[in-house]
Amino acid sequence: MKFSEVLGNEQAIGQIRRMIDADRLPHALLLYGEPGVPKLSLAMAAAQYLHCTHHTDGDSCGVCPMCRQHQSFNQVDTHYSFPFTNRKGDSTNPCSSDDYIDEWREFVTRYPVEDYQAWLGLLKNDNAQPQIFVREAENIIRKMTLSAYTAKYKVLILWLPEKLKEEAANKLLKLIEEPYDDCKFILVSNNEKGILQTILSRCQRIELRKPSTPMVAQYLVNRYGMEMQDALALAAPADGNVNMAERMVQTGSEFHEFRERFIEMMRLSYQHDLALLKGWSEVIAEMKREKSRRFLDYAVRQVRENFIYNLHCRDLNYLTREEEAFSTRFSPFINERNVEGIVAELERASADIAGNGNAKLVLFDLTIRLSILIRK
Numbered sequence: 001m002k003f004s005e006v007l008g009n010e011q012a013i014g015q016i017r018r019m020i021d022a023d024r025l026p027h028a029l030l031l032y033g034e035p036g037v038p039k040l041s042l043a044m045a046a047a048q049y050l051h052c053t054h055h056t057d058g059d060s061c062g063v064c065p066m067c068r069q070h071q072s073f074n075q076v077d078t079h080y081s082f083p084f085t086n087r088k089g090d091s092t093n094p095c096s097s098d099d100y101i102d103e104w105r106e107f108v109t110r111y112p113v114e115d116y117q118a119w120l121g122l123l124k125n126d127n128a129q130p131q132i133f134v135r136e137a138e139n140i141i142r143k144m145t146l147s148a149y150t151a152k153y154k155v156l157i158l159w160l161p162e163k164l165k166e167e168a169a170n171k172l173l174k175l176i177e178e179p180y181d182d183c184k185f186i187l188v189s190n191n192e193k194g195i196l197q198t199i200l201s202r203c204q205r206i207e208l209r210k211p212s213t214p215m216v217a218q219y220l221v222n223r224y225g226m227e228m229q230d231a232l233a234l235a236a237p238a239d240g241n242v243n244m245a246e247r248m249v250q251t252g253s254e255f256h257e258f259r260e261r262f263i264e265m266m267r268l269s270y271q272h273d274l275a276l277l278k279g280w281s282e283v284i285a286e287m288k289r290e291k292s293r294r295f296l297d298y299a300v301r302q303v304r305e306n307f308i309y310n311l312h313c314r315d316l317n318y319l320t321r322e323e324e325a326f327s328t329r330f331s332p333f334i335n336e337r338n339v340e341g342i343v344a345e346l347e348r349a350s351a352d353i354a355g356n357g358n359a360k361l362v363l364f365d366l367t368i369r370l371s372i373l374i375r376k
Ligand SMILES: [Zn+2]
Pocket: 051, 052, 053, 054, 055, 060, 061, 062, 063, 064, 065, 066, 067, 068
């Protein structure tokens, strides 16, 4: 992984690059930020840059033997530690991260932006909470007390230190506090508040920021071959959470369905045909509770987007091409007299469904209110 492949966070990249150039990378560096913000890639890029023998334009070269080893996750002085579940839940026979190295390689290869949900899927153990156990802490100590083989520094990339069991964290403390000269720890956290204070206080911290919507959209274009307009429409509601944006791409069929349902809802409301509205409500009520709420979130977003469309602020608009085709005709019906009222009704319906309200009644009531508001 090269710095140039990391999404966003140019400032943090510059800071880390300068530390390495000056041979002042701290013994323990913590990269933290919200879930869905790319962080692991920066840790891997930093390790590769630290080891690369031919720095080129402020980045690792990508072709020297060290870079090649990094790119194939075979660099002997680079270790990874991460939360996992003990296989079969057998506490008398606990595992180490080495037992999960195949799953880990698959994870970092398949998911350029680390996604904890995807990691849970790869661990194939739905019942247990992944943690970093004492045996793994001992494993880390063993690896980090060996001399570096091929490089000046050994690196441990520890993903999710907030999952360290207290006993495991206590074992690691001394190593982090008084490390060997050739040890570098890079900790990568989704929730720095969940890290034990004793560990946290020994780390130099860098907060990583959410990538911008255009940046996330460009990532979706590159990875999924989408059109930029469609990618922007998916990236905007994800608000810098790349995991969420990717899930929206993967559940694209749901969005297609939501778009159709939204168009029906608005048409039938305008026609004020109570029998058809009742039928429509019953169809939506058949959805699982969470799905019907996702639909209502989608509807809120569409109403707001159509209001903006109507104001001719196209550069503020995030609509897919298909959505836009409907908006050219529909947007005039959303105006300053009804936009907030419609949004409030959709949000109220979502809250009522969350609170175990009868979905059929809630949705039918919603459409009747919409049919009054849409004519304002
Ligand atoms: Zn290199």
